Amino acid sequence: MSVYLYRWGKLAFRRKWIVLPVWLVLFVLIGGLGSQLSKPMTNDFSMPALPSERANEILDKHFPGASEAFKFDAVTGTYVIAAPEGQKLTDPANRAALDAFIAKLGQLDIVDHAKPLTNPVETADKMGCLTNPDPSQCSGAPLNVLNKTEPASVAFMSVPFTIPTFTDITDEQREAAYDVAADARNAGLTVEMSGSIAQTNEGPTGKAEMIGMGVALIVMIIAFGAIVAAFIPIVTAIVGLGAAMSLIMLGTSITDVPSFTTFLASMIGIALSIDYALFIVSRYKHELAVQDSPEEAAGIALGTAGSAVVFAGLTVIIALAGLGIIGVRFMTFMGLGGALAAALAVLAAITLMPALLGAFGRFLFTPKLPLVAQHDPEDDTQVTNGMRLGRLIGKAPWAALILSVAVLGALAAPAAGLNLGLPGEDSQPKTTTIRKAYELRTEGFGEGSNGVLNIAADLSGVPADKRDEAVEALRSKLASYPNMDYVTAPQWSEDKQGALLDGVPKFGPNNQDTKDLVSDARDAEAEFEAAYGMAYGVTGSTAIAADIDHVLLSKIAPYLAIVAGAAFVLLILVFRSILVPLTAALGFLLSMAATFGATVLIFQEGALGLIDDPRPLISFLPIMLIGLVFGLAMDYQVFLVTRMREEYVHGKSAKDAMVSGYHHGARVVTSAAIIMISVFASFLLESDAIAKQMGFALAVGVLLDAFLVRMVLIPALLTIMGKWSWWMPKWLDRIVPEIDVEGSKLVELQKKTVDITKEPVRVS
Incomplete structure (x- = not known):
């Protein structure tokens, strides 16, 4: 090549x-x-073969089209309305403002008018739920006003829209959906909007x-x-x-x-x-x-x-x-x-x-900057900082190795508490209406109200006289879990062969206790199948997110094994060595564990106060981080160690080759790493939570891998292993193709060129 x-x-x-x-x-x-x-x-963040898919099938079987709202590209919208402090939505002026707001919603052309919108406060009042606020009995619309602290001071209502998918929403439609509540806000009500109708589909700002x-x-x-x-x-x-x-x-x-x-x-x-x-x-x-x-x-x-x-x-x-x-x-x-x-x-x-x-x-190299260009690593006669550090590592390789491993190990410790979650409404900037709606709903109804579990039951195999008993037994079982706040009364399908219950957890959708609750709820299905012949499933945005977290977490090990294995073979071709690729991969595992630990410490545990709102790491961050940082780590391995191999191939000892390669490669690898760190760290300026977490994790990953692993740990190991660093079994050496990354064939080519030019010309 x-x-x-x-x-x-x-x-x-x-x-x-x-x-x-x-x-x-x-x-x-x-x-x-x-x-x-x-x-x-x-x-669209959906993925196939999730447990929630089966629940969606049961749901659609008895409540046709009900699962459409759980698709990632679905257009959803929920308005959270609060009365002024010290007042209630049942107060005459506030009720009138709420009625006027709902009437305006009904006139909005992007709202689906197939089912008339109703005032949840009025519905709750008619059913007597405001005087007897038991959320387990008052399900449906009344539930939306039965907040725990001051009933009827906060309400929320879901509104169906006619827009086909999330990507079809225009800025004008989004603004219209928000501005429709302007009069209600002027009347003193607080009206915030959540759901995909309020989200913007923005990429990086540049x-x-x-x-x-x-x-x-x-x-x-x-x-x-x-x-x-x-x-x-x-x-x-x-x-x-x-x-x-x-x-x-x-x-x-x-x-x-x-x-x-x-x-x-x-x-x-x-x-x-x-x-x-x-x-x-x-x-x-x-x-x-x-x-x-x-x-x-x-x-x-x-x-x-x-x-x-x-x-x-x-x-x-x-x-x-x-x-x-x-x-x-x-x-x-x-x-x-x-x-x-x-x-x-x-x-x-x-x-x-x-x-x-x-x-x-x-x-190209003019004008030169005298102070900067004073010590040039390309001049073998000059002693650069790279050469000094290379010599220092060569003199005390065991100390360098132990120190780097100790630092990486200490940083890796918090990774044991890793928790994952998809970006939700709580990950939005605090100034957005989505985040305000989330916090308003949390304050009034508890954090779990933002992560309702939808339990769809299929009763087609249950005798008609046993269906009420079966559903009530299921409801009691679900309500008995310590992390469940309450379970609503069932909604029956027209043929009474299907039932839908809403389980409200005590904690938010990204809380690990809520994810465990999803798993516990599913584990009981065999019990009800045996007792009643009833099948059921748990779905909803919270259950789907928990499924995705589980799938992605389970894929980390096989993904790492496949990618590392492929790269290991590739590095054998590059370095014609067994130990160099092996230490490169092991060093990456250390830097990756330390990166996870640092990211958990800052973003999940809120250490150092750098993040105002700690939350679980984005579900796909670990796999993306592994993929990106592994590739970059091998970049620095190739950049630095190929020059060391080149010096070794050209006759230097293993230690001298390491020092010489370090002398030539330290500045370029340092420069490349600083550039990478700067590019990634600058994404912390983005408002998006995913961009912030990925930018930080990638910046830390490059920092640790480049400066601790590639520039300290690996050179120390090369010195300790000596000539064995470049050992490869003879049988493997015979079958591995010669890639010649170090350019030894170029030296031969130049020699031939010189010999040809020096050969005297014969005249016959």
Whole structure:
């Protein structure tokens, strides 16, 4: 591979005014098609074969269409109405304002008028539930006003809408749904709105990318000691990321693409594009000092650093594309989007980069910044900080190993309390109407009212005279669980062969006690099947979220095994070693455990006060984190250790090769890691809870893996293992193809070229 990339590097450098226009035309063409043919993205987080699916089937069998409200793209809306402090909704003025609000809702064209809207306060009053507020008896509309502290001071009502799916909601419709309560608010009522009708389908704002670009530029100016060279990786990042985003948008014209596909692609695309370009430019800078011409330097840089970039990119692509094995559609698309961004980052680095090097020519490393460029790692005669640290690790490898493992182990401890949950209404910013509605409902009815469990019972196999008894027994059983607040009276189907009960937990939808309650409720089904012949299931948004959490948590180990196994084989090809890939994988496990621990500590436990509102980690964060950080970890492994192997192959001892490789690679790996950390950490500025958690976790993951594992633990192990680091069984050595990432074939090629030029010409 190194020879092919070497030849292409020289060709692209020489034919730059052909390569650059071709890239420009392709970039504009893809961008134009993406903008013209793109369609809105979906927000579907559903997955097949969940236990709640069976409950939905029972529900739809007896209450046709009832499960539609539980689909992730369903348009739902709930209004939470509160009387002024010290008053009740039954007060004449407040009741009149509520009646007027409901009448206006009935006139809204996006509201489904098939079933007339009713005033829940009026219904409760007629049924006598306000004077006898027993929620287990007063089910249905009256339940919505029986808040525990001051009955009839808060009410909520669900409103059906005619909008087909979440992605069909327009800003005008969303505003109309909120503004319809303006008169009620002016009359003194508090009216907030929750449900998908109030949600916005926003992607990244772009602030994070701009901040990441800015930090990357500063880091590269320091890394290169020159201003012009720092802009080259920015150019390749813009082109690579822009092409990836355009292709993703183009894909929306063919199939439904989840909205967070672009978020992940932008996060990974910008960071990888800059990192890969940084690695190649750094090697090019070194080769300029030792090669006869800039063209030759570009060829050697692409043949060596470019080979490492290809394999580093392959590890990222394997890790991200491997998300498809989870069997969850939205995660598959997120992984494919990230893999596409990584692939285009590699493509831009190995095809566009050499042409840009040729275009800038002698101006690339000018003007130099004297203070920054004073100690250049590409000069073997200078003692750099990288060389000093490499020598220090080489002198005390056991101390470095023990210290790094101790730090990682201490950080990993909180991971034992990991709790997962899907982003809910409580994860919305506190200024949004959704969050205000959630808190208002919690204050009035308890946190569990936001996570009602829907129990659908199929009584078709139960004798008619036993159905009331069977349902009442089920209700009593469910109500007996300590984490259940109460269970409502049953709603019967028209043929009385189906019943629907609502179980209100004591805790919120993302609380582990509520998830355990879902599991407990399902475990009792066999008992009722045997006693009555009754089947039932638990569904609703809370039960579905608990199912998704369970599935994703169960997939972490097999996903990690498959991805790590594939990458292990790939690293054997790169390093021609058994122990180096093995220690690379084990080091990743340590950094991953520490990352989970740090994220749990900050976001779940609220340590250091950095988060105002601690909550469980997003359900798909662990798997996404593993996929992304594993790929990046192997990037740094390849970047740093390939140079160490190169020095070892060229005759140095294992320890000296480690120090020399550290000397050459420390600055570029440090720069790449800082850029990654900056890009990821900047996503903490996004308002979305998913973006915040993922940004923090990825930033910490890169920080720990790059600076503790790759730059301390791995060099220490290489020193301790000595020449055995590069050992591989002879039988395996014979069957493993020669990849030549270190560029030894380029050395032979250069020698042949020199011999040919020195050979005297014979004249016959």
